[in-house]
Amino acid sequence: xxxxxxxxxxxxxxxxxxxxxxxxxxxxxxASEVEGMARDLIEAMTDADxxxxxxxxxxxxxxxxxxxxxxxxxxxKAAAAAQEEGAxxxxxxxxxxxxxxxxxxxxxxxxxxSRQRANQLISS
Numbered sequence: 001x002x003x004x005x006x007x008x009x010x011x012x013x014x015x016x017x018x019x020x021x022x023x024x025x026x027x028x029x030x031a032s033e034v035e036g037m038a039r040d041l042i043e044a045m046t047d048a049d050x051x052x053x054x055x056x057x058x059x060x061x062x063x064x065x066x067x068x069x070x071x072x073x074x075x076x077k078a079a080a081a082a083q084e085e086g087a088x089x090x091x092x093x094x095x096x097x098x099x100x101x102x103x104x105x106x107x108x109x110x111x112x113x114s115r116q117r118a119n120q121l122i123s124s
Contacts, residue, residue, distance in 0.1 A: 094121035
C-alpha cells in the first residue's frame with residue numbers, strides 16, 4: 001500500500017496542505033480537515049480509491065511551538081525514567097522489609113497495598 005507524506009502549514013486563516021509526491025497543494029480551514037483534504041486531493045490526482053493508500057501528516061509549526069513541544073518531549077521522557085526508577089526503589093523497599101522478616105501482610109499494611117501486591121513486589 002502506498003503511503004503519501006502530507007505537510008500541513010498554517011497560512012493566515014487556513015492550512016496549506018501539500019502532497020510533495022504529487023507536487024500539489026490544497027487548503028483546509030481546520031486542522032481536523034487536513035487529512036481528509038489531502039486524501040481527496042490524492043484520490044482526484046491519481047484515480048486511486050482512498051482505501052488503497054495511506055497518509056502521514058507532518059505538521060509544520062512555528063519555531064516557538066516546536067521548541068516548546070521538544071521541551072515537553074524531553075520532560076515526559078525524564079518523567080517516565082523517574083517513574084521507572086521510583087517503582088524500582090519501591091520494590092527494593094518491599095524486599096528490604098521482607099529481608100527484615102516482615103510478612104507480605106505486614107509489608108502491605110506498611111506500604112499501603114494489598115497483601116497480594118506486596119507478594120508481587122517482593123517476588124519481582
